[in-house]
Amino acid sequence: MTAPASFPEDLYQTLAGFQQTHLLTWWNDLSEPDQSKLLAQIQAINFAQIQRLYAPGEATQKTESAAQKAERATRPATVVRLEERSSSPTESDKATEQGRKLLEAGRVGAILVAGGQGSRLGFSHPKGMYPIGPVKQTSLFQILVEQLRARARQAGKPICYFIMTSDATHDETVEYFQQHQNFGLADDELYFFKQGTMPAVDADSGQILLEEKHRIAVSPDGHGGMLAALKNNGMFEVMQKKGIDTLYYHQVDNPTAIVCDPEFLGYHDHANADVSVKVVSKRSPDEKMGIVCDVDQKTQIIEYSDLPDHIAAQTDDDGNLLHWAGSTAIHIFNRDFLEQIANDDARLPFHQANKKVPHIDASGSQVAPEKPNAIKFERFIFDVLPEADTVLVYEIDRQREFNPVKNAEGQDSPETAHEALIRIFSGWLKSCGVTLPAEATVEISPLFAVDETELKQKISADAEFTSPVYLGE
Numbered sequence: 001m002t003a004p005a006s007f008p009e010d011l012y013q014t015l016a017g018f019q020q021t022h023l024l025t026w027w028n029d030l031s032e033p034d035q036s037k038l039l040a041q042i043q044a045i046n047f048a049q050i051q052r053l054y055a056p057g058e059a060t061q062k063t064e065s066a067a068q069k070a071e072r073a074t075r076p077a078t079v080v081r082l083e084e085r086s087s088s089p090t091e092s093d094k095a096t097e098q099g100r101k102l103l104e105a106g107r108v109g110a111i112l113v114a115g116g117q118g119s120r121l122g123f124s125h126p127k128g129m130y131p132i133g134p135v136k137q138t139s140l141f142q143i144l145v146e147q148l149r150a151r152a153r154q155a156g157k158p159i160c161y162f163i164m165t166s167d168a169t170h171d172e173t174v175e176y177f178q179q180h181q182n183f184g185l186a187d188d189e190l191y192f193f194k195q196g197t198m199p200a201v202d203a204d205s206g207q208i209l210l211e212e213k214h215r216i217a218v219s220p221d222g223h224g225g226m227l228a229a230l231k232n233n234g235m236f237e238v239m240q241k242k243g244i245d246t247l248y249y250h251q252v253d254n255p256t257a258i259v260c261d262p263e264f265l266g267y268h269d270h271a272n273a274d275v276s277v278k279v280v281s282k283r284s285p286d287e288k289m290g291i292v293c294d295v296d297q298k299t300q301i302i303e304y305s306d307l308p309d310h311i312a313a314q315t316d317d318d319g320n321l322l323h324w325a326g327s328t329a330i331h332i333f334n335r336d337f338l339e340q341i342a343n344d345d346a347r348l349p350f351h352q353a354n355k356k357v358p359h360i361d362a363s364g365s366q367v368a369p370e371k372p373n374a375i376k377f378e379r380f381i382f383d384v385l386p387e388a389d390t391v392l393v394y395e396i397d398r399q400r401e402f403n404p405v406k407n408a409e410g411q412d413s414p415e416t417a418h419e420a421l422i423r424i425f426s427g428w429l430k431s432c433g434v435t436l437p438a439e440a441t442v443e444i445s446p447l448f449a450v451d452e453t454e455l456k457q458k459i460s461a462d463a464e465f466t467s468p469v470y471l472g473e
Helices: 009-017 032-043 047-053 056-071 082-087 089-104 139-154 169-181 223-232 237-243 262-270 337-340 381-387 414-432 452-454
Strands: 108-113 123-128 159-163 188-193 195-197 211-214 218-220 245-252 276-283 291-295 298-302 327-333 349-357 373-377 391-395 442-444 469-471
Touching: 009 032, 009 047, 032 391, 056 188, 056 298, 082 089, 089 139, 089 262, 108 223, 123 169, 139 169, 159 169, 159 223, 169 188, 169 237, 188 223, 188 237, 218 373, 223 237, 223 337, 223 373, 245 262, 245 337, 245 373, 262 391, 276 381, 298 391, 327 337, 337 381, 381 452, 414 442, 414 452
Parallel strands: 108 159, 108 245, 159 188, 276 391, 442 469
Antiparallel strands: 195 218, 245 327, 276 327, 291 298, 291 327, 349 373
């Protein structure tokens, strides 16, 4: 067999060698623009990699391996507990000062993971655009960017924001920032880069699925795809030129995250850690959070889906959960450590997920499967942890710092995030001696005050407010 007309012969031979020529079934029926789109997708695929990753039963073997690993899990060795920090304010103050020095030296950049849509919230836009401010309906993006700017203002040095988008969110996110003048960030302080994709393969045959006659079925390659995306988009070079060697990583759905937290940065620096992880005490053994633990003297995160119930429920002699440390997906990474992993592709494994993937069959008819029919491949950023020499685990106050917007209602919903923001801001004002109306709705822009200490410099105890309260720049 030879390649269809206008399709590169050498690429056709590659497809033939990996039994993927079905991707060209309708090539001659496609318009030139659609042929170009399909060709570009095919050229971007590493077929040898897909063949290595696909193996019937491999997903089951990995789950068994993760479960066996969980049996050997112990509490992480290098931990800074919340109670310890509260009882040792001198150590906390030292760490905060050390973190501020990193910021003042311009050594810190921030990475925001913003590839998700707000579908589960009934919001048909990038999740970062979701209006979460209690008074002004400020978006998640704006709250986080204003925090970054406020922290940069304190440091007297700009902090660059590296925002990872996806195919689904990239164009709309970039346009949204342009419409709002980047929320005050300079062009050379804001960098968008798009995470990669991986083709979905038929679970039985390993053949790559077509979503349409001219389009391969693909999905994002997971937050672990960030490393390849940083490398392929030249972001590491940008960081090097700007002298950024410490990266503050967080996700877009948590409006109460403390962006570039100086105290956390200071503890990370003091520990000479490659990676640091913020954790909270799990609410219950079955809370759907990955646990941070040590396995064979290596700190790592085990996904809740890989944690057997009897392991999750284990307690210590005092009746406390043995595996209490739930990951918040807030990390600090040393840039050179991430570069090493990015330059050695084998060090960050792919995981398989069995999913329902709509596709077209051999006759070109649309198929909407009722049960999982395909394998998706993705990487997790937390898989870098076992590669690190030192990992610092740092416990935070969940009520203050971890109030993600994940569900339309119930826990971790817009309602609980609103309540958290109002509680935090009201608490700051009350600590200034201010009397607030009962059930006051309060929102404080980070550009007015990024924390309670800064607010006390701006608000007098005899100030009076009527609800709703909004304090802006």
